[in-house]
Amino acid sequence: MNNLLGIGELERREIEELLALAESFEGIDLREVKKVPALRGRTVLNLFMEPSTRTRSSFELAAKRLSADVLNFSAAGSSVEKGESFKDTVLTLSAQGPDLIVVRAPWAGAAELVARWSGAKVVNAGDGGHEHPTQALVDLYALKRRMGRLEGLSVWVVGDIAHSRVARSLLIALQKVGARATVCGPPTLIPPAVEALGADVSYTLAGLQEADVVYALRLQRERMAELPLPSLREYAACYQIDGGRLAPGQLLCHAGPVNRGVEVDGRVVDLPQSAVLDQVRAGLAVRMAVIYALLAGGRERAAVQAVGGVA
Amino acid sequence: MSGLLVGPQPAGERLLLKEFQALDPAAGIEGPHDLRIAKGKVAELAPAGSLEPGEGETVLAGAGRLMVLPAFFDPHVHLRTPGQEHKEELASGTSAAAAGGFWAVLAMANTQPPVDAPELLGALRERAGREARVQVGFFAALSAGLAGKSLAELVALREAGAVGFSDDGRPVASAALLRDALRYQRLCGGVIALHEEEPQLAAGGAIREGPTATRLALPAIPAAAESAMIARDLELIGAEGGRVHFLHLSTARSVELLAQAKERGLAVSGEVTPHHLILDEAEVSLSNTALKVNPPLGNEADRRALLEGLRSGVIDCLATDHAPHAPEEKELPLELAPMGTTGLETAFAALYTELVKPGLLSLARLVEALGCGARLYGIEPATLRPGAPANLCAVDLEARWVAGEDGWRSKAANCCFAGRQLRGRVVATLCAGRLAFSRLGVEVAA
Numbered sequence: 001m002n003n004l005l006g007i008g009e010l011e012r013r014e015i016e017e018l019l020a021l022a023e024s025f026e027g028i029d030l031r032e033v034k035k036v037p038a039l040r041g042r043t044v045l046n047l048f049m050e051p052s053t054r055t056r057s058s059f060e061l062a063a064k065r066l067s068a069d070v071l072n073f074s075a076a077g078s079s080v081e082k083g084e085s086f087k088d089t090v091l092t093l094s095a096q097g098p099d100l101i102v103v104r105a106p107w108a109g110a111a112e113l114v115a116r117w118s119g120a121k122v123v124n125a126g127d128g129g130h131e132h133p134t135q136a137l138v139d140l141y142a143l144k145r146r147m148g149r150l151e152g153l154s155v156w157v158v159g160d161i162a163h164s165r166v167a168r169s170l171l172i173a174l175q176k177v178g179a180r181a182t183v184c185g186p187p188t189l190i191p192p193a194v195e196a197l198g199a200d201v202s203y204t205l206a207g208l209q210e211a212d213v214v215y216a217l218r219l220q221r222e223r224m225a226e227l228p229l230p231s232l233r234e235y236a237a238c239y240q241i242d243g244g245r246l247a248p249g250q251l252l253c254h255a256g257p258v259n260r261g262v263e264v265d266g267r268v269v270d271l272p273q274s275a276v277l278d279q280v281r282a283g284l285a286v287r288m289a290v291i292y293a294l295l296a297g298g299r300e301r302a303a304v305q306a307v308g309g310v311a
Numbered sequence: 312m313s314g315l316l317v318g319p320q321p322a323g324e325r326l327l328l329k330e331f332q333a334l335d336p337a338a339g340i341e342g343p344h345d346l347r348i349a350k351g352k353v354a355e356l357a358p359a360g361s362l363e364p365g366e367g368e369t370v371l372a373g374a375g376r377l378m379v380l381p382a383f384f385d386p387h388v389h390l391r392t393p394g395q396e397h398k399e400e401l402a403s404g405t406s407a408a409a410a411g412g413f414w415a416v417l418a419m420a421n422t423q424p425p426v427d428a429p430e431l432l433g434a435l436r437e438r439a440g441r442e443a444r445v446q447v448g449f450f451a452a453l454s455a456g457l458a459g460k461s462l463a464e465l466v467a468l469r470e471a472g473a474v475g476f477s478d479d480g481r482p483v484a485s486a487a488l489l490r491d492a493l494r495y496q497r498l499c500g501g502v503i504a505l506h507e508e509e510p511q512l513a514a515g516g517a518i519r520e521g522p523t524a525t526r527l528a529l530p531a532i533p534a535a536a537e538s539a540m541i542a543r544d545l546e547l548i549g550a551e552g553g554r555v556h557f558l559h560l561s562t563a564r565s566v567e568l569l570a571q572a573k574e575r576g577l578a579v580s581g582e583v584t585p586h587h588l589i590l591d592e593a594e595v596s597l598s599n600t601a602l603k604v605n606p607p608l609g610n611e612a613d614r615r616a617l618l619e620g621l622r623s624g625v626i627d628c629l630a631t632d633h634a635p636h637a638p639e640e641k642e643l644p645l646e647l648a649p650m651g652t653t654g655l656e657t658a659f660a661a662l663y664t665e666l667v668k669p670g671l672l673s674l675a676r677l678v679e680a681l682g683c684g685a686r687l688y689g690i691e692p693a694t695l696r697p698g699a700p701a702n703l704c705a706v707d708l709e710a711r712w713v714a715g716e717d718g719w720r721s722k723a724a725n726c727c728f729a730g731r732q733l734r735g736r737v738v739a740t741l742c743a744g745r746l747a748f749s750r751l752g753v754e755v756a757a
Contacts, residue, residue: 087642107644108528109597116598128646129528130597168528192531196522225515 001293003122005111007133007169012176019141022282022289028065029284039068042295045098047114048125049075049086049105054256054280055125055135059102062287068295071098086110087117094118099295103127121294129163129223134283134290135255136169140177141282142275143213146251153179154210157199158239159217159263160189163224166255167217171197182211185239188228189219204238205245215253216241216263232262243268251275315474315690316415317436318405318446321351321700322745324369330359331373331705335381335695336675337683343375348701351744356697371739371751373705381693382414382702382740385655386684387479387504387558387582387630390416390447393435394423399635399722404655405444407633407721409748411655412737414693414702415446415685416633420457421480427452427463429471436472445742448474448688453492453503459484462492465499474688475502479558482508482540489544493553502688504556505544507565508606512536517646519561519592519607527597529645532607538564545572548579556687557581559632561606563616570625580687582630583617585658586727589665590614600641601727604634605650618671621680628684629677631658635723652727657714659706661728663735701744705751710736 001014010018028034044063048056056072063070073093084092086105094101094117101118103111104125111124111131126132144150155174161167161183174181181199183190194201208214219235221227229235242265246252252264252274260266269276326348333344333356343359347368355362364370373379385408391399408416420426426435432451439447451473452463457480465476476492476499483489483505492503516532518524524531541557545568548555560566560581569581584604592608602608609617620626634651641648659681666672685692693702715729740748 085639085642086644087639105644107646110644112597113644128644131528163528165528168526191525192520192533193522193525196526 003115004133004290004294005115005122005124006131007136007173007176010176015137015140015173015176018137018286018289018293019144021293022137022141022285025288025292026285035065035067037067038292039063039066039295042068042099043071043097044068044100044102044291045071045073045093045120047073047090047093047101047103049103049110052104052126054283055104058283059125059287062284062291065284065288066292068291071096086113090114090117094120100291123290123294126165129165129168129220131169132165133169134287135166136173137290138279138282138286139170139215139253139255140173141286142253142278143251145282146275146278147212150177150179153212154182155179155213155215156182156184156208156211157215157217158184158205158241160219161185161194161217162189162191163220164217168197170215171199184208186229186235208245209247211250213251213253214241214246217255218257218259218263236262239263240265241268246273249273253279255279315448315472315688316446317440318415318443319742319745319747321743323350324744324746325349325365325367326741326744326746327362327364327368327370328379328705329362329370329372330375331377331379332375333379333695334675334678336679337692338694338696340695344379346379346695348741348744351701353695353697353699353701356695369753371705371753376707376709377738378706378708379695380412380678380704380706381682381695382704382742383412383659383681384683384685384690384692385413385416385631385633385658386628386688388416388418388633388655389421389635389651390418391635392422392438397637401439401442401447402444403720403722404633404635405447406748407653407655407719408445409740409742410720410737411657412659412704412706412740413445413655414740414742415448415690416655417448417450417474417688419479420450420452420477425452425457426450427455427457429464429467432468432471432473444747445740448690450475450477450479450504452476453478453483454488457481459488462488462495465495465501469499469501473501475504475556477504477506477558479504479506482506482510484510486543486547490547490551493547493551496553502554502556504558506558507537507540507544509536509540512539516607517603518595519609521592521610523592523595527595534562534564534609534613537562537606538568541565541568545577545579548572548577549575552578554578559584559587559606559630560617560620560626561587561609561613563609563613566616566620566625569620573625580627581625582628582684583621583626584630584632585654585661586652588614588618588621589661590727597645600643600645600648601652601725601729603645603648603650604652604727618666622672622676627687629658629662629680630684631655633721635721636725638724641725651725653719653721653723653725656719656721657726657728657733659737660712660714660733660735661731663708664733668734701741703741704737705739706735707738708735710734710738712736
């Protein structure tokens with residue numbers, strides 16, 4: 001694995017191996033010294049061209065737990081504000097010799113460009129509305145942990161499909177592992193030709209009962225010029241996941257940040273059937289697994305070493 | 312009205328083209344011929360083998376294999392001069408035209424500043440007279456400053472040599488302004504050429520709405536952004552009259568609307584680009600910004616409808632919409648990169664390879680459609696007929712080459728066909744008897 005630009009690049013077997021590797025890393029959290037020397041002397045560059053708290057800190061912590069050196073670069077206050085092009089920024093930072101670049105940018109294809117311009121390995125930490133492959137791995141990890149399986153699960157993804165990189169990567173990932181996906185939301189937030197994403201479509205929540213998992217998405221207002229909806233009130237009335245709509249036994253997921261009272265009723269987020277905090281916790285182990293798999297050589301060998309070295 | 316074009320003066324040099332396969336469908340000329348060129352004109356056209364070189368005559372040998380065609384006319388290019396000479400200059404853009412077999416091009420007015428005043432147009436034409444390698448005609452802006460608020464000085468611009476009026480690069484968003492322009496055209500003449508795009512439907516879009524835009528999460532432009540605007544404007548033309556040309560058609564519905572308008576007897580015409588005939592949205596990827604064009608590439612049904620429109624004549628002619636950009640401008644995430652592809656150097660070969668070779672378009676219609684755009688603007692198309700200006704090109708249909716393999720004559724490299732295996736290649740271009748381009752081992756006069 002040279003890069004992780006999109007979840008579609010991974011075979012099902014590779015996804016399962018990464019999830020297994022993540023599981024082996026989870027125990028580190030319980031230790032007194034939460035650190036392994038696996039990547040000592042390696043450098044991970046976090047290149048963040050748009051704001052992020054959880055993803056950036058999750059990657060940073062994951063790299064540090066593996067003993068890599070971490071360099072953080074964010075667009076605000078940088079040479080980008082002085083007019084430097086994205087390409088020159090990437091070339092300049094690459095010249096400092098990072099082994100891995102974790103890139104987040106507001107434009108689809110940004111990570112692919114970084115991979116083309118830089119000799120370092122590249123992880124896509126979100127490129128516009130396009131892909132967020134580590135989030136999809138995190139979601140699969142949390143789903144498997146909570147549901148015990150992935151194969152055959154019915155997952156409803158509810159909300160702003162059009163602007164969501166979380167949805168795009170998740171839908172591809174669910175197809176890979178044999179789960180069924182339905183996208184649900186207002187017609188103005190479901191992209192045309194949505195079949196291209198391999199999901200069924202519903203414009204109403206009727207039928208939500210058949211879901212094993214309900215995945216709520218936030219309205220990505222930063223990617224919309226105008227809200228293509230009459231009002232948030234009408235949106236919530238049609239699509240908010242609340243205690244009445246979420247059936248017992250259904251698992252609730254959300255990639256955060258949660259807008260309580262819009263896409264979800266605040267009360268259901270805190271219910272035991274909510275996996276929201278499991279997703280956050282899974283983030284660290286999964287990102288350690290991805291960084292490790294990329295920097296510590298062949299995947300199989302990596303998995304063996306990790307299990308041996310960590311257990 | 313040859314006064315609409317400016318460029319190199321007719322040459323005194325004498326040339327003999329021996330044993331070429333001639334094809335000029337409009338003149339009914341076909342088959343092996345010799346051509347004598349003198350004083351910038353086709354002096355003689357005779358059966359192959361019947362003309363012998365005279366004293367001081369340069370011989371170009373066709374060996375019975377090379378073809379000679381009326382040179383091409385591109386009614387839609389961007390030469391970026393004045394103001395954006397880092398993208399293209401008059402000399403480089405017209406060298407690219409010559410290399411593509413074109414004897415003349417019409418340049419759009421969306422320069423910096425836009426060509427919206429007669430003084431600007433006069434200076435530009437003078438400069439083209441000195442620098443251009445083929446003939447050039449210039450559009451003037453329809454609206455002052457291309458701002459879409461008020462008409463430019465259309466009478467003065469027409470008198471200064473404008474072939475027509477266009478805000479190309481952007482639509483005439485105001486129906487009221489377009490209606491005024493159609494009425495004013497009774498006074499100023501010239502063709503009104505429209506870039507049809509409903510600005511709010513297209514706002515921020517990078518590629519055509521469809522499976523690829525959904526998969527890649529790119530802001531998308533629906534097909535109706537073009538056809539809704541054409542429908543609006545046909546209503547205005549129906550009411551006011553006017554001579555209107557629709558630029559770079561890209562949707563199946565646009566072709567239907569144009570056909571209906573012609574049936575109604577409206578004085579309308581349309582053009583299509585090689586890239587809209589050959590490529591579709593399914594080929595767009597995040598890593599190739601050369602495929603980001605305006606209007607965006609349609610889907611397969613659009614492509615078929617455009618091809619059928621060109622075959623049937625509903626679409627009058629081909630135009631490249633040659634739109635050069637500097638490398639650093641195109642080396643951006645797709646959403647940020649400017650729209651446009653170059654096209655002059657690949658038009659014939661790309662169309663021959665992708666449409667004529669597979670039997671989708673006849674060579675005769677291709678040659679006709681690459682030339683007849685001139686007539687739409689009141690300019691005589693090139694022909695092989697004796698007595699006509701010697702605007703002709705030689706092509707080698709057997710040549711195999713990779714687009715861009717020897718670099719480009721254009722300053723820009725943003726060609727949507729770059730790297731493609733192509734068949735058929737322009738090997739020489741004569742503009743008014745002067746060798747404007749040659750790969751036949753004969754020197755091009757400076």
